[in-house]
Amino acid sequence: MPVQEHRALATRRDVRSAGAPAAGFLRHYRQGRCIYDEGDEAHFFYEVRSGVVRMSSVLQDGRRLVDSFHTEGQLFGLEPARSHTLCAETLSDCNIVSYRWNGVEAKMSTDTMTSNWLFSYAMQTVTTARNHAILLGRxxxxxxxxxxxxxxxxxxxxxxxxxxxxxxxxxxxxxxxxxxxxxxxxxxxxxxxxxxxxxxxxxxxxxxxxxxxxxx
Amino acid sequence: MPVQEHRALATRRDVRSAGAPAAGFLRHYRQGRCIYDEGDEAHFFYEVRSGVVRMSSVLQDGRRLVDSFHTEGQLFGLEPARSHTLCAETLSDCNIVSYRWNGVEAKMSTDTMTSNWLFSYAMQTVTTARNHAILLGRxxxxxxxxxxxxxxxxxxxxxxxxxxxxxxxxxxxxxxxxxxxxxxxxxxxxxxxxxxxxxxxxxxxxxxxxxxxxxx
DNA sequence: CGATTGCTTGATACCTCTCAACCCAGGTGG
DNA sequence: CCACCTGGGTTGAGAGGTATCAAGCAATCG
Incomplete structure (x- = not known):
């Protein structure tokens, strides 16, 4: 599935997240839209304001694993590499804030709050993934x-x-x-x-x- | 298993990791030692210089899942919470550098290299955990x-x-x-x-x- | 040596998958 | 309005992959 065109469907304005010092764009996505696909370049990461987002990856032969579901307040799409390794899609109508990596990366070097925000998110993701692994493995x-x-x-x-x-x-x-x-x-x-x-x-x-x- | 006493068995000196601006202690651990246990307070995180470390967690009824194996150059023991959620043990004789959280946390706010180092480690951990989940799930x-x-x-x-x-x-x-x-x-x-x-x-x-x- | 521990192999059981039929709600068109 | 179609969900029968239980084997260590 191709990446959803970055066209605002309803709202689109500058926002500042409660915990997030970085500026971002708030957008509305209808149900069943792809926010980004596996392999897409990772220019943005995202924060769910409302609705549910599904992250998944698919093996060559079609077997799929859903990595996680994200709801209000959760970040997703932060990637270690240049491109996304998972696909993100909306399961319901969603309001989602997107943050441009460039802007945040610059901030991280100077702004403690931003780097702490992202770091704690990353650590939380690790914990979630581990629990998921225990579930799947045992x-x-x-x-x-x-x-x-x-x-x-x-x-x-x-x-x-x-x-x-x-x-x-x-x-x-x-x-x-x-x-x-x-x-x-x-x-x-x-x-x-x-x-x-x-x-x-x-x-x-x-x-x-x-x-x-x-x-x- | 209780946490391994932090007694140097062979070497113990100040070191500076190639990628790590933070100071740490290099210690030698014999094969089969516990570096820390589930629930221990997470004062330190670690870097493997040589040898193999196993991270695992155990369910109430004894079912165990090995989360990962760490080898030369890899960090482990970074935790989002106050206490460790996994148990770390040496599978072979190991040289391991431990970094005190306090020192690093302070550095993170001022030192870009340190925060980037830790952040990229965290992101890498996420990727590894996802691949593990795919393996276990599908x-x-x-x-x-x-x-x-x-x-x-x-x-x-x-x-x-x-x-x-x-x-x-x-x-x-x-x-x-x-x-x-x-x-x-x-x-x-x-x-x-x-x-x-x-x-x-x-x-x-x-x-x-x-x-x-x-x-x- | 004998004992112990880890590894391999075999026979069988069990859990989940596969394949198939059916059900139900919602949407469409005559 | 109703027959039909469609897609998601449920249920059943049987197959298959991995677990379990058990025995035997190999390496290590007193």
Whole structure:
């Protein structure tokens, strides 16, 4: 998929992030748009103001792994190399701030706040990636799904309800499983009264502590 | 395992790393020592001068995941939080430089080289962790083992010979498999003449390109 | 030597994948 | 309005890959 043209769809103005001393552009992206693709030159990095962004990479033969989902306040697209190693797409309508690398790089040498901001983001990313690796390397399907649900319970304003922005396929590719296994596991958790699916995207959490124990 | 006492076993002197403007202590660690454990306070981070260091974490029930192996020139132990989230141990005799966080943090605000050094290390760690996640989430046993071998071919001075510093159990926990599967896969690769095992720790690479293709 | 530890190999079990059918909601067009 | 189509989700049956359990082997170390 080609990179989304950098045309503002709604808002576009200078903004200053709460934690970010660097100036950036706020833009609106419609649902299902590609922000950048694997291999695109990494001129910008981004901050989610609202909505959900999916980062993923695809192997030659089509196997896909979803690296992470980003929500309000999270940075993404910071790359060690010249080009992006992942693809970023919007799962919902999003407001996203983009920061130009050049400007920030200059600031980093003089501005402690900026460099600390980016550094702590990078460290946080490392921690997230490690937890993801533990999940993928050593957890069962049920544990993975439970961990996934706990992750979104934590991000939800109401800890008893989860509104999923992503499809079963996205969840499968994030957890290193197949859609069928995701579906079966959800159904199993529902039979055991840990959750209830109002619709396939709307999950009610019935027993959070049991879910947490399962996610171990 | 408790943290290894910070007693110099052989050498101990002030050093300045090639890329590192920060001062540190060079120490020698014998094989099989714990440098720090999960939960220890993260006063230091480290740079490998020689030898191999294994980073791992363990779940409650004993399942272990090896996060990474570090060799000459690599940093480890940089943490976003106050305490270490992984355990670091030496797989061979090692020379390791430790840097005190306090000193470096102060430097980071004034010294561009230091902050760049740490930042680029962090970004590199992110990339490594992502590749590990792809391996764990979407690759078969054969592909994982092939990727593992390719990784060490790249680190080896002689690209036709790999001297493994780690046990089969370490490899298994790094690749999210069991020792038996590692052993069977090695044997299969040997039957197919892609490698030859002189001893269990000494692997001769017979067909590197085939190995690389397999690792995809 | 005998004991120990790590590695290899075999037989079987189990979990997840694969393939296939079906269901359901939403959208389209006659 | 309804028949049809479509795509995502669910469920079932069977296959397959890796884990588990168990035995045997090889190297190392008292």
């Amino acid at each position: 957890k069962t399907a049920t544990e993975r799904v439970a961990a996934f649900l706990m992750e979104w319970v934590g991000r939800s304003p109401d800890p008893t309800v989860i509104v999923l922005a992503m499809s079963r396929q996205d969840i499968a590719d994030y957890l290193g499983l197949t859609v069928e296994t995701i579906s079966r596991t959800f159904s199993k958790l529902e039979r055991e009264s840990l959750i209830q699916m109002t619709t396939s995207r709307l999950i009610e959490v019935r027993n959070r502590s049991a879910l947490r124990r399962l996610s171990a | 690759k078969t046993a054969t592909e994982r083992v092939a990727a593992f071998l390719m990784e060490w071919v790249g680190r080896s001075p002689d690209p036709t010979v790999i001297v493994l510093a780690m046990s089969r159990q370490d490899i298994a926990d790094y690749l999210g498999l069991t020792v038996e599967t590692i052993s069977r896969t090695f044997s299969k690769l040997e039957r197919e003449s892609l490698i030859q095992m002189t001893t269990s720790r000494l692997i001769e690479v017979r067909n590197r390109s085939a190995l690389r293709r397999l690792s995809a």
